[in-house]
Amino acid sequence: MIAQDLVEQSIPSPRPDASERAASTWHSQMPxxxxxxxAAVELTRDISAARPAIYWPDMLGSAALGYTALAGAILLDNPIAAFACGLLASLALYRALLFIHELTHVHKDALPGFRFAWNLLVGIPLLIPSFMYEGVHTQHHARTRYGTIEDPEYMPLALMKPWxxxxxxxxxxxxxxxxLVRSAVLVPLGVVIPPLRRLVWERASALSxxxxxxxxxxxxxxARMVFWQELGCSIWAIAELAASFAYGWRPLAIALCVxxxxxxxxxxxxxxxxxxxNDGEAMTVTAQYLDSVNVPxxxxxxxxxxxxxxxxxxxxHLLPSMPYHSLSECHRRLSAHLGEDTTYARASYKGLTPLLKRLAGSTMRAR
Incomplete structure (x- = not known):
């Protein structure tokens, strides 16, 4: 959802020293x-099952729309129409890609064939197979890891420099x-250079x-699943580069931009x-909830x-296994049951812009 990619590992020091920390750990040990x-458990049991009739059309439709629009961005001569198709492709493929988040939480028997189909249609063509998130994202939800140095998906951004x-x-x-470089070059080279293979796995195989x-x-x-997904990505990436050498780089360049x-x-x-x-302390479940965001x-x-x-x-973060299509109803029930002046309501925000302003303001105070 990325949230979360290989390049992010070039971000400078994610852990501010004591002199840079804001007084923001007030909630780390909140009861x-x-x-x-x-209430979160008891009021939502009846809507906790993943529904294939929603997952499959949503994922397949998003992928189909994304690839169709991408074809339009590549083939159309009109720059305005091509740009519009590229924007639509980005949004549709974004939705299709984010089903990787569901794959890490849904029970393996709930959606037979869904993981394979998603990897075949989305993960491998976009070089982000599901193994890059599976086994990683669950650590972000571990009770004692969230917000700590062992959390692959957490950086105390609010306590860092504004830049x-x-x-x-x-x-x-x-x-x-x-x-593209990872799958076409580094992974194949890793087959014959074990130290490179270890380095690529440790540092460039997780959406962290x-x-x-x-x-x-x-x-x-x-490990067997990783092997086949890596093989598929490498074959696809090498084929993309070979086709670009043979027929021109414009299609690949447009796809990379999208x-x-x-x-x-x-x-x-x-x-x-x-x-x-959070500056690295283990947090209670309620503290983790309040450090997270709803935008209903x-x-x-x-x-x-x-x-x-x-x-x-x-x-x-309260209900990690709840399928995405039930979250809106979960929110409605909990809001009605708990009311406005409660802990639950404190995690809701009005939109993207106010949240970005809040984060930027936090970094200014952390200087």
Missing amino acids: DDKEMLR SLPVFALTAILLPPAL INPQYRRRPPEGQF VSFTAFLNQVRTLVAHLWE PPAVLSPLWAPVGLRYHALH
Whole structure:
């Protein structure tokens, strides 16, 4: 959702020293709101099952629209029409890509064939197979890891220098060419150079934003899945480069631009997925919830920049296994049951712009 790419590991020091920290760890050991936690479980049991009739058409339709629009961006001569197609392709492929988030949480038996189809249609063509998130994102939800140095998806952005935010966002545009080099060059070379293979796996095989994160070697069935996904990505990447040498670079260049904008969208979404105020302490579940963000209605644009349920990111941290199509109803029920002046309501914000302003203001105070 990226939230979260290989290039982000070039972001400078994610952990400010004591002199740079803002007084923002007030919530790290906040007592859990047991009423909220209990209500979240009890009021939503009946809508906790993933519905194939929603997942499949949504994913397939988003991918089909994205690739059709991408073809238009490549083939159309009219620059305005081509640009419009490119923008539509970015938004549609963004939605299709973010189903990788669902794959990490949904039960393996809930959607037979969905993981394979998603990788075949989305993950491998865009060089972001599901193994880059599976086994990584669950660590972000671990009770004792969230917000700590062991969390692959956390950086205390609110406590860092102001210039860190634009650097963090803009480096995402380098993700597509970096992935192309990874799959077409580094992975094949790693077959004959074991140290390179280890380095690529540890440092360039996870959708993480913590530069200090090192991925452990895959094992068992997961290792076999990684092998086939890596093979598919390498074949696809090499074929893309070969076709570009033979027929010209314009199609690949346009595709890279489209996916770069998709990566940038996800990076901006990542900036406002949390408040990023924790300096490394383990946090209670309620503290993790309050460090996360919901952008519910009436915010009308949030489904575009935070699709597939990610507009309810704080709620997702309360109910990680809840399917994306049920989060809106979960929010409605919990809001009605708990009321406005409660812990639950404190994680809701009006939109993208106010959240970006809040984050930028935090970095100014952290100087």
